[in-house]
Amino acid sequence: MTYRAPVEDMLFTLRHVAGLDRLSADGLAPELEGGMAGAILEEAGKFANDVIAPLNTVGDKIGSRLENGRVTTPPGWREAYMAWAEAGWNGLTADPEFGGQGLPQLVQAACVEMWNSASFAFALGPLLTAGAIEALTTHGSERLKETYLAKLVSGEWMGTMNLTEPQAGSDLNALRAKAERAPDGTYRIFGQKIFITYGDHDLTDNIVHLVLARLPDAPPGTRGISLFLVPKILVNQDGSLGAPNDVRCHSIEHKLGIHASPTCTMVYGDNGGAVGWLIGEENRGLACMFTMMNNARLNVGLQGVAIAERAYQHALAYAKERKQGRAPGWTGEGMSPIAEHPDVRRMLLRMRAQTQASRAICYKVAEGLDRAHRATTDAARKAASERAALLTPIAKAYSTDIGVEVASMGVQVHGGMGFVEETGAAQHLRDARIATIYEGTNGIQAIDLVQRKLPLSGGETVRGVIAEMRDVVAKVAASNAPAFGKTAERLREAVDSLERATSFMLEALGARPGEALAGATDYLKLFGLALGGTSLAQKGLVGAENGDEHAQAARVATARFFAEQVATEAPALERAVVDGAGAVEDGALVFAA
Amino acid sequence: MTYRAPVEDMLFTLRHVAGLDRLSADGLAPELEGGMAGAILEEAGKFANDVIAPLNTVGDKIGSRLENGRVTTPPGWREAYMAWAEAGWNGLTADPEFGGQGLPQLVQAACVEMWNSASFAFALGPLLTAGAIEALTTHGSERLKETYLAKLVSGEWMGTMNLTEPQAGSDLNALRAKAERAPDGTYRIFGQKIFITYGDHDLTDNIVHLVLARLPDAPPGTRGISLFLVPKILVNQDGSLGAPNDVRCHSIEHKLGIHASPTCTMVYGDNGGAVGWLIGEENRGLACMFTMMNNARLNVGLQGVAIAERAYQHALAYAKERKQGRAPGWTGEGMSPIAEHPDVRRMLLRMRAQTQASRAICYKVAEGLDRAHRATTDAARKAASERAALLTPIAKAYSTDIGVEVASMGVQVHGGMGFVEETGAAQHLRDARIATIYEGTNGIQAIDLVQRKLPLSGGETVRGVIAEMRDVVAKVAASNAPAFGKTAERLREAVDSLERATSFMLEALGARPGEALAGATDYLKLFGLALGGTSLAQKGLVGAENGDEHAQAARVATARFFAEQVATEAPALERAVVDGAGAVEDGALVFAA
Structure with missing residues (x-):
């Protein structure tokens, strides 16, 4: 396939x-x-x-x-x-x-x-x-x-990001790689970095490593981290390739998925120090890294969308071809395609609706980034930038969770064939599984959303996004289109839940941070449901293009399915957020001793 | 680990x-x-x-x-x-x-x-x-x-089950393997079977294959299937091993997980016919097979519990050892164990609570089977048998879904290390993934629950189980123990949802089977939530044993977490069951053309 x-x-x-x-x-x-x-x-x-x-x-x-x-x-x-x-x-x-x-x-x-x-x-x-x-x-x-x-x-050369060390994953405070100043204004880099994606390969003749390291006199913690450019091969004055730098790939990981993407342990400075050049200012490396990371997080969100789309296409093709049993109402000869069975159809619709919802969310972030660069006023650029910043952790975490869920459902649709590697369905699940982890685990994304993004402009940014959702709900309700079923009703409930949970979060953040953090993941998912659901409804509201009534009907049916079968979880998530922190705090005793 | x-x-x-x-x-x-x-x-x-x-x-x-x-x-x-x-x-x-x-x-x-x-x-x-x-x-x-x-x-010899053929998976009507009567009262078996677990191996000197096949004069469909015993090595009159039978392993599958379990394509009768002996009566093989299958379904449910438990232990040990960042309220030196971070603790509690809930459900089925054999009156045996029959698809599907979810969460707790095969966390996920598929996919279990099990004794069996749940809820409420938090409230809502959804299903089954089937999977999950939640609450109600107050407090905290953070989804599932069939039916047009 x-x-x-x-x-x-x-x-x-x-x-x-x-x-x-x-x-x-x-x-x-x-x-x-x-x-x-x-x-x-x-x-x-x-x-x-x-x-x-x-x-x-x-x-x-x-x-x-x-x-x-x-x-x-x-x-x-x-x-x-x-x-x-x-x-x-x-x-x-x-x-x-x-x-x-x-x-x-x-x-x-x-x-x-x-x-x-x-x-x-x-x-x-x-x-x-x-x-x-x-x-x-x-x-x-x-x-x-x-x-x-x-x-x-x-693309003649490729780049890498070198952050992680064995003791420093989500917490970069613990970073130990060292940088020393050389008399010529360059630096010498020493240390070991792990989980370096495409740290070495043969696609290009040179590789440009961006490496976080500490200067000898740097303050402790993340305020003492600098970013360096360390080429695999040193570049001569005329731009031609010179001698190899003091950097090597020590080993590559044997991973669950993405086998072709080499995940390297990189060693810098075994022979006197890798030559590096400072990017930005000394001790301000983290700010530079965040520039890369926000964009990278959107891209990882898109990976979630991408693997979901692939898994969906794969499963749909199989379900239309594979015949077993006779579905209710099947009038054809012999066995019906399994896509006709209500439970399989439900899975396919869920895969499709979630894939398209995550796509809409990720694309919305991209639009925010474009406006943040292109809008004509400072106010418009700031608003767009904050909007993109707010939605980025949702795009990353919600979409990659969907990537895993949809890929796993794709395996399920294939039945026993899904468990056999030859079919290819299992590869999607194995590949998808990394995306909820790297570029900041989805738990880290949820914390970022709650702690750093909700307070943007005193909460006005998030309130603006919620208001847009309300607008969509009102339009669906006003459309009175029977094909939407209870879309407006369910989405209204979801947005209501999101709004109340948001108020709770904004209030809890200052006074009871533990409570806010305990509900962060559920809050992010709730946000994804409301935003994804209203985004699909937006598509349904547009009407037929080029006279394609079937595509239009499919958009409405997809929006309806999401609202009536997926977004229904919103009130449960609100409850877990607003009311569930005690259970998490109490649970501490479970793991004591 | x-x-x-x-x-x-x-x-x-x-x-x-x-x-x-x-x-x-x-x-x-x-x-x-x-x-x-x-x-x-x-x-x-x-x-x-x-x-x-x-x-x-x-x-x-x-x-x-x-x-x-x-x-x-x-x-x-x-x-x-x-x-x-x-x-x-x-x-x-x-x-x-x-x-x-x-x-x-x-x-x-x-x-x-x-x-x-x-x-x-x-x-x-x-x-x-x-x-x-x-x-x-x-x-x-x-x-x-x-x-x-x-x-x-x-255990000197092992057994196998041979049902599946390329065109006959969930639908055994399509079975083609042939059996011919031999003059001596034995049979000759011909055909290919796929996905045969432990179809060949070196653990024992003989293997006893149970094989479904059709006699030449058998009626079409599942009423024409007979069950045969086909040994790998023919057994002499004195019980010693004789000549090899006409059966061989043609190939084994390259699978996502359970690599050590050989999944074989078996070929019978390439050289004149494999010698087989009839089990039960001709054309009644399916009834014999169902005898095996009900027990096997409980055992697969237990596999879900088992892999969840292993993944939970694995993740907990890692989360207590791995240090990153400082959790809110952490007063220790340096970084805190990640188990202290609210979001990681939430994941661990969810893993634990779901594992224990699925354990309770599976063990309850086992008790039903025991009473069905051991009770002293016909009425008691029948009631227990029906109870076990009702709960079996829930034990199978709900527990194996939990197996996958918990194993996947175990990968997540490990962060980047979880994606590296060396850690072992990923193996649990790969292994777990088969259990939702074999012995009847979880979709098939949901259909079995709704179509065959709910109507048992005119619905009295399911109503009896729900009444027991209500009893537990009442006891939790009456206990007034503050440590239970909102356990009683949330479980009452879950049981209410289950009861309403059950009435809906019983009514829809006859009149609108498509609607019942569209909601079957969500209904099964709803049942699992209510039964799992009340089972954990039962544990919390027992009180301390041997003066172990800590274990008692942990049981209550686990029950509370499940009620306040997991069972909260029940009303959403009710809604999808009762109100969501239209979205599934409407979705048909999405895949048309």
Whole structure:
């Protein structure tokens, strides 16, 4: 089973839910005039379907391997990567000054989803490069930009992020890697970093590592961390490659999934120190890293969407083909396709509705990022920036939870065949499982949402988003369309629950932080349900395009299913948030002794 | 991280929730007088911890392999199996006439859980043997029993179940394997069977296959299926092994998990026909198979409990050791164990509460089976039998869903380490994933619950179970114990939801079967929440044993967590059941064309 990029739904969501049409109407997306967005998505879809998707199975079966200190990617990967970079896909949003195309994040979001649906392990490498490009663009010196940026934008070189150490995962305070100042203004880097995605590989001739380390006189904690650029191969004055730097891949992990993405333990400075260049200011590395991380979190959210879409397509194709039993009302000859059985149909609808809901949420974040850069007033840019910041942890955590759930349901739809690796359904589940963990576990995302994002502008940002949801609910109610069923009613309940839980959180945050933290994960999910549900309803409200009544009816049916079968959990989550902290606190005694 | 059998909680659950004490008081468990149950569990726990658990990792890494037509299990497995059988664990509940110990299913349930926690793939083989023993005991001729039963009970030989064919999975109507009558009263079997667990292996010198096939003059559909006993090696008159039968393992599957459990494609009759003996009557094979299947479904439910328990222990040990950040209120030096962080504690509590809830449900089914065999009146036996029948699909599906959820949460608690296979957390998830699929997918269980089990005794069986739940809720409310928090309130809501959803189902079944089926999975989960929640509350009501106030407080805290954080979903599920069928039916148009 291969993948077909769902260009139609992507474009529809971009335009009508994420606000691409509004962005265009406001004159903020001139590059996309004249149907450019659709054209780009069509092209990207072809590349994803035809070139990347076929690599997904070999990537899983053979994986990347470390031999004699060098990592080799699976057969066909280097060629595909070079073709992909050659076609310009790596620099879609990058600064045209350095060879990028300067396109909106909205278009990039759809493309990132496609690459990851086609092959999660393949698409992951370029996401790290994107982070490096962003950090360098925002915080790098002119000299560093001149040397590295164009090569990263073209994809000739790739980038990595080096944060984690064995004792420092979610808590970067514990970071130990060292940096020493050299007389020539460069630095020498020492230390071990673990879980470094694409830390070594053969896709490109050089790799640009961004590494967090401490200077000797740095204050303790996260205020004493600096960010350094450490190339795998040193770059000569003329831009050609010189001697190897003092950095090596010590080992790669044997992982549950994404076998083709090499997860490396990197050793810096075994032979006198790896040469590094400071990015930004000394001891301000964390701020630079956060620049990369916010974008990376959206991209990981898109990975959740991507794997859900792939798993959904896979399961749907199987369920339409596989015949067992006779479904109620089946009038065909012999056995019916299992897609006709109510319980299987329920699973497929749940997969579809959740996938599309998470897509809408992620694309909305991308639109926020675009407005944050492109809007014409400071106030509008700030509002958009805060909106994107608020929704980013939801996009990351809610979408990746959906990625796992949908991939697991995909296995279930396949029955016994799902448990057999040959079918490919299980790979989606194995691949999906990392996304709830890396770039800040989903628990960390929930804490970020509650502690840092809800208080933005004194709560006005979150209240604004809730008000938009209410607007959608009112429109659904006013539409009086019977096909919506109880969509308005259920979504209203969900938004009510979200609003009350939000008030509770804003109040608890100051006085009883333990209570707020105990409910953070459920709160994030509640937010996802309300936002996802209203986003699907938005799609249903648009009406038929190009006379395609069937697509319109399917959008309404999908929104209805989400509202009546998925968003129904909202009041339960509100209750767990508002009323459940005591159970978590009391539970402390369970683990005592 | 290894496994320690939670003997204390098992015994407590057996005695006070599953009704072992009541069974004893009624004089129905004389074998367990004088603390025998505890002594057996202690011994089983030692064997599970010390002998089986250490095999789990090698089982996963090396797996079972097919070479030259023979399947080899991983190093150490044959020795462990022989020691296990030697110790008498295989025949715990079997008829003493054939060497069994005739013990209650209640004790067996706890032991099955232990073997599966220690190694899911190891314990799976004997579960198939148990099914063969049961079918043979109930339906086999005296001659077959004499030849095979004692060897199966001792574990000298193992058994298999051969149902599935490529075109016949959930729907056995489509079965094609053939049986021909031979002049000597035996049969010749022809055909291919897939997904045959432990279809071939080197643990025992013979394997007793139970095979479903059709006679030439059989009616179509499931009324034309017969059950045959087909030994791997033919048995001589004197009981010694003779010539190989015409059956072979054609291939084994490469699976997501349980790598050490060989999943075989079996070919019968390539060389003139495999010699088979009829079990029961011709064309009545399905009834015989259902005898095996009900028990097997409870055992698969116990696999869900088992993998959840193992994953929980694994995650808890890691969370107590791993230090990151400082939890709110943490007064220790440096970083706190992650178990102190509210969100991690919430995950651990959820893992624990769900594991124990599923344990209670499965043990209750075992008690029903015991009473169904041992009660002194026909009426009591019938009531117990129906109760066990009602709860079996819940035990199977709800527990195995919990197995997957808890194992996945265990990966999450481990953070990045959870995705690395070396840690072992991911293996639990991979292993757990099969249990929601085999022995009837969880969707099939939900249909069984709604279509066949709810109508038992005109709905009186289910109403009786609900009345027992109400009784527990009333006792919690009357206890006025502040530590229960809102347990009574939340459980009352859950039971109310279950009761209304049950009335809806009973009514919809006849008139609108499509509606009933669309909500079957949510209904089953709702049942699990109400039954699991009240079962945990039962434990909290017992009071301290042996002056252990801490254990008592932990039981109450666990019950409270389940009621306030897990069972809260009940009203949402009721809504999806009662009100959500339209969304599923409407969704049909989504997949049209």
